[in-house]
Amino acid sequence: MTVDDLRRAPLLAGLTDEQLDALAAIAQPVLLPGAATIFRQGDPAEAFYLLAEGSVKVFKAFRDGRTATIRHVRTGETFGESVLFNDSYPAGAQTMEESRLYRLRSDDFRRLMLAEPELGLRIIAAMAHLLVMLNQRVEELLLPVPARLARFLLDLCSEQGSSTQCHLAIAKQELAARLGTVPETLSRTLNRFVRGGLIAVDGNTFEVLNRPALERLAQQ
């Protein structure tokens, strides 16, 4: 049911039932198969989306056809919100499996914001925060590949509650995309880490052997 789906979105948490009803009135349900393009980088911005079920990735496309995954959207999260400030999408989005989402047209949403200032304030603040995050991700792409990989590994470990071990849930080629590089370079870089005694690799499980060196590398 629409309102229940909306209530699960962190961006909308804490809204009153009336506000959610108003939102539900402008939310268009969409059902997409896997690997479907939702919007492309540079497309005129018309709407943003709430992911109710399934999974979606947001990515930047480069000149050379390479892509860097910016984030994996989780159930209940919104994406493409920057349409409210921008007139074209700053990144592309694609489903990774069959997904159910809601489309929120930006002019409908803007109209709603005028009627409900509280909603607007909440959205704008959340969005500013998102933009800061996005900015950090894009900035990371300016670092050399080894630094990006080191960051990722350290983050993954702390995310999984360990300071030395972590398990990679996605394929290495997905990781390469997430780091904005290609599988070959990822493979070579991992190899270099192993030869340098920084980490040990067993399949998709990693062990950090020399944390200080890895942290130094992650710096720059």
Added chain:
Amino acid sequence: MTVDDLRRAPLLAGLTDEQLDALAAIAQPVLLPGAATIFRQGDPAEAFYLLAEGSVKVFKAFRDGRTATIRHVRTGETFGESVLFNDSYPAGAQTMEESRLYRLRSDDFRRLMLAEPELGLRIIAAMAHLLVMLNQRVEELLLPVPARLARFLLDLCSEQGSSTQCHLAIAKQELAARLGTVPETLSRTLNRFVRGGLIAVDGNTFEVLNRPALERLAQQ
């Protein structure tokens, strides 16, 4: 006088005299010589600034000591505003000549925002817009140097009201920093444009000879 200085800031335009007085009460005047560091990338974020007189540049620092100028701040503009969302500065700032500025401590400012919701709404919206701009600038650094230069030239021309001619007011090495590259590469790239018949150069004046090709280059 403080209030007059504040009134000139686009971010604050349209505020009532009372609101400006309240702001003036928390604005600390600062006088700095040229080439002075205002804050460094990564410093804990405590305040943002309004430039009343002089000139300031905001820049990203790279691992290798290179820097990319993100923007040249003009009189009446604010910079470092992202402290309101971030707990450290995402870029560094430095005066380019003797400058007079006002320091606005972020917790003072936040307190003021709570008391004056209208002020908060205005600031947040303006800031979200700024963040989008910043994001675009950082993204540009992912493009190859010729694309960045092409963009810059086209922007400069349209900024100066001409579709074919423009004049560069800063030194070429400053332009190189603005493009996130080094003077040598800028020189070679300009040369390539000239040899390719894209532009003509006379000192610091440029003429666009083949706009479509330049626009194509700017794409990616």
Added chain:
DNA sequence: CGGCTCCTTGAGGTTAATCAATCCTGGTGG
């Protein structure tokens, strides 16, 4: 045991930084 997909390894090419040398050009003092 093919055939598949994913991963790795090697060779080569492109982009752009670095280092070093040279060339202007405008300002200064003789």
Added chain:
DNA sequence: CCACCAGGATTGATTAACCTCAAGGAGCCG
């Protein structure tokens, strides 16, 4: 009026990072 000097601007040669293309493995399922 001219020689000289300093900073900026150019040019050449070298180097580093990392992508591309191409060719092997390694595991896995029918």
